[in-house]
Amino acid sequence: MTAQLTFRDLTLGYDRHPAVHHLSGAIASGALLALVGPNGAGKSTLLRGIVGILKPLGGAIDRAGLGVRDIAYLPQTADIDRTFPISVFDFTATGLWRTTGLFGGLGKAHTKRITQALGAVGLNGFENRGIGTLSGGQMQRMLFARVLLQDTRVIVLDEPFNAIDAKTTADLMLLIQRWHHEGRTVVAALHDMDLVRTQFPQTLLLARGAVAWGRTVDVLTLDNLGIARKMCEAFDDGASPCAADVPHTRAA
Amino acid sequence: MFDMIYDALIAPFTEFEFMRRALAAVIALALGGAPIGVFLMLRRMSLVGDAMAHAILPGAAIGFLVSGLNLFAMTFGGLVAGFSVALLAGLVSRVTEIKEDASLATFYLVSLALGVTIVSMRGTNIDLLHVLFGNILAMDDQTLLVIAFNATITLIALAVIYRPLVIECVDPLYLRTVSRAGAPAHLAFLALVVINLVNGFHALGTLLAVGLMVLPAGIARFWSRDITGMIGIAVLSAAISGYCGLVLSFLTKVPSGPAIILVAAAIYIVSVLFGNVGGIVRQMFPGRHLEA
Numbered sequence: 370m371t372a373q374l375t376f377r378d379l380t381l382g383y384d385r386h387p388a389v390h391h392l393s394g395a396i397a398s399g400a401l402l403a404l405v406g407p408n409g410a411g412k413s414t415l416l417r418g419i420v421g422i423l424k425p426l427g428g429a430i431d432r433a434g435l436g437v438r439d440i441a442y443l444p445q446t447a448d449i450d451r452t453f454p455i456s457v458f459d460f461t462a463t464g465l466w467r468t469t470g471l472f473g474g475l476g477k478a479h480t481k482r483i484t485q486a487l488g489a490v491g492l493n494g495f496e497n498r499g500i501g502t503l504s505g506g507q508m509q510r511m512l513f514a515r516v517l518l519q520d521t522r523v524i525v526l527d528e529p530f531n532a533i534d535a536k537t538t539a540d541l542m543l544l545i546q547r548w549h550h551e552g553r554t555v556v557a558a559l560h561d562m563d564l565v566r567t568q569f570p571q572t573l574l575l576a577r578g579a580v581a582w583g584r585t586v587d588v589l590t591l592d593n594l595g596i597a598r599k600m601c602e603a604f605d606d607g608a609s610p611c612a613a614d615v616p617h618t619r620a621a
Numbered sequence: 622m623f624d625m626i627y628d629a630l631i632a633p634f635t636e637f638e639f640m641r642r643a644l645a646a647v648i649a650l651a652l653g654g655a656p657i658g659v660f661l662m663l664r665r666m667s668l669v670g671d672a673m674a675h676a677i678l679p680g681a682a683i684g685f686l687v688s689g690l691n692l693f694a695m696t697f698g699g700l701v702a703g704f705s706v707a708l709l710a711g712l713v714s715r716v717t718e719i720k721e722d723a724s725l726a727t728f729y730l731v732s733l734a735l736g737v738t739i740v741s742m743r744g745t746n747i748d749l750l751h752v753l754f755g756n757i758l759a760m761d762d763q764t765l766l767v768i769a770f771n772a773t774i775t776l777i778a779l780a781v782i783y784r785p786l787v788i789e790c791v792d793p794l795y796l797r798t799v800s801r802a803g804a805p806a807h808l809a810f811l812a813l814v815v816i817n818l819v820n821g822f823h824a825l826g827t828l829l830a831v832g833l834m835v836l837p838a839g840i841a842r843f844w845s846r847d848i849t850g851m852i853g854i855a856v857l858s859a860a861i862s863g864y865c866g867l868v869l870s871f872l873t874k875v876p877s878g879p880a881i882i883l884v885a886a887a888i889y890i891v892s893v894l895f896g897n898v899g900g901i902v903r904q905m906f907p908g909r910h911l912e913a
Contacts, residue, residue: 420798442798453663453791454848463788466799471784499846500791519799 371433373398373523373554374419378428381411381418386608387426388414390577396556398433398522401549403569403585404558406597410575412558413445416527419556432523438467441519443512445527445558451501457511458496461487464518486514491540506537513541524548526557530564542568562589576600633871640867642760646768646824647863647881650833653772654817655855656779658834659841659848660810663790667835669710672729674818674830676706678736681752681822686743692763692823699822702732703815708808736827754878755826758870764823771820775813782806787848825878832878833859836885843896858888 372395381389389411396402404412417423418430421437432440462475462483469475475483487493490510495503503511509529516524526545530538546568548555559565565572565585572588574580576597581588633640661670680702684694706728740749760768779786785806788796796803821830837859841851866881875883894901 422794422797438799440798442795444794448794449792450663450790454846454851455787455791456847460791463792463795463799466788471781471800471802515795 371398372396372431373400373433373435374556375431375433376428377431379418379425379430380427380611381414381423382426383414385426387577387611389418389575390611391428392575392579393428394573394579394582396554396571398554399549399552400554400556400571401545401569402554402556402571402573403565404556404573404575405560405562405565405589406575406580407600410597410600411577412575413527415575416442416525416556416558419523419525435522439521440523440525441516441521443516443524443526443529445531449500449508451503451508453500455500456496457487457492457498457500457503458483460500461511461514461518464515467519467521482518483514486517487511489517489544490514506533509533510537510541513544517544521553523554524556526555528558528560530559530561538564565589629872630868633868639758639760640871642765643757643867643877644864646757646760646765647833647867648860649765649769649772650817650820650824651837651856651859651863653775654821654834655837655841655859656852657775657810657813657817658831658836658838658859659851659855660786660790661814661834662838662842663848667831667838670814670818670831670834672726673703673707673814674821674827675729675736676732677703677815677818677822677830678752678827679732679739681819681827682736682739685748685752686739692761692767696767696819696823699819700815703818704812706732707811707815710811733827751826753826753828754876755822755824755829757824757867757877757881760824768820768823771816775817778809778813782809786810825881829878829882832882832885833863836882836889837862840885840889840892843892843898843900846898858885862888 374396376392376394379389379392380387388409392415404415406412414423418425419432420440420442422442462479464486465475465479465482469479484496487496490513492507492510492514495507495511500508500511513529516526529541533541542564545555545557557569559569566589569585571583572585573582574588574593574597577600580597581590581593634644658667658670661667677699680698680700681695682698683702684691684696684698688694710728736752737749740752744752782802782805785796785800785802789803789806793803817834818830821833825832837855838851840858841853841855844854845851862885863881865884867877869875869884870877870880873880892900895903897903
């Protein structure tokens with residue numbers, strides 16, 4: 370097993386308050402990993418760290434030679450201006466950024482790939498609709514089509530099935546399985562434990578630190594979930610500098 | 622009959638050179654300013670554009686103070702003042718949580734007061750009127766060339782930053798994960814705003830400079846669902862407003878700058894009422910709903 374993503378004593382957070390605290394471990398290349406944990410456990414924070422939007426407060430992430438731009442990222446609350454006058458086709462086409470860059474034109478081959486991607490998520494015939502006319506589920510399908518076009522080795526999905534119905538979830542889950550079979554590394558933050566148990570071989574149960582990490586059946590036990598639930602969500606404004614960091618600072 | 626129409630609509634431009642120059646200037650303004658206006662609107666920055674128009678004034682006024690109504694001194698002063706404000710506001714809002722409009726609002730009031738004060742120190746009331754409302758009927762060769770040059774630069778630069786600019790408007794987080802082009806594109810866009818404000822400043826004055834950017838963009842929103850279509854309609858309606866405004870001011874002695882903006886406003890009102898994308902009449906009588 371070669372590691373695709375390695376966390377070395379990783380601390381991520383906001384305003385010096387850690388949201389992910391001293392996390393160490395590795396995600397194997399080609400893994401299909403579910404990231405679970407209560408609200409405030411640091412799932413989104415960890416994903417933001419993986420894609421490089423958030424710089425670590427301490428420790429490091431080793432991406433095995435991949436740049437942060439070689440990772441496709443689907444954020445939890447996509448910051449998308451849905452009133453913007455752009456068609457589904459054009460929006461999805463931005464997934465080809467790595468191929469076309471700033472100026473590259475869209476050739477016939479590109480157009481075909483975009484149409485295929487929209488077909489793969491069940492959005493045939495939506496090409497010329499404005500993105501403002503899509504329903505929540507259709508929007509999510511379109512975002513998956515864009516991830517599909519990005520064609521990256523690593524795919525990071527932050528709660529991709531929130532407020533999504535069963536049919537759409539099943540369709541998109543098939544797509545995730547396809548990525549898994551193509552040998553891509555997929556990390557998805559999820560809340561639906563049944564979905565995780567049936568579809569994801571590996572699970573990381575996060576509660577600021579890793580409560581358990583490994584095969585899904587071993588991780589999602591009642592004990593582990595209980596431990597995770599007890600973790601404290603709130604920032605403590607009066608918190609003192611983390612003691613575990615002190616030796617590091619001295620060593621540096 | 623035809624003579625009357627000819628006399629009103631075409632003769633002013635064939636007979637008087639200053640009208641031809643004004644028309645050329647207004648078309649150049651439309652080509653450069655209207656597309657920028659569309660992006661200002663889509664980024665909800667229309668009022669920011671207005672504030673920045675006033676921020677140009679002290680710079681242009683200092684140019685005026687140093688060398689009178691000198692085109693290059695005032696252009697240079699305006700560009701420097703506008704760029705500094707745009708870059709500072711842009712950087713501050715990118716680095717901190719403060720939104721651009723908050724700091725700009727204060728800034729534009731101060732700038733306006735400062736600019737009027739500086740002009741009054743040396744100039745007459747006529748100079749002040751020139752600065753505040755522009756003088757599109759007195760375009761000399763140099764001013765015309767500056768305006769055309771700025772419009773050309775705008776179109777070329779816009780073509781270069783178009784893709785990241787569009788993605789930054791619609792999904793900024795995505796752009797951050799695939800490219801570093803977001804921040805440079807945003808700053809380049811702010812620079813283009815300033816360049817076109819300086820253009821508008823020469824023709825329409827500091828108070829109306831954004832007029833041919835903001836109003837045509839608003840008009841376009843009511844006629845197209847697609848950004849390319851919007852830009853086309855915005856340019857067209859800006860050019861038509863310019864032409865009709867000039868004719869109006871020629872026939873009625875309404876000052877030319879306000880006349881142009883008033884024509885644009887008339888088109889805007891018609892669009893709000895009858896536009897086929899979300900116009901009021903269309904909303905009230907949408908027709909029977911469809912099968913699917």
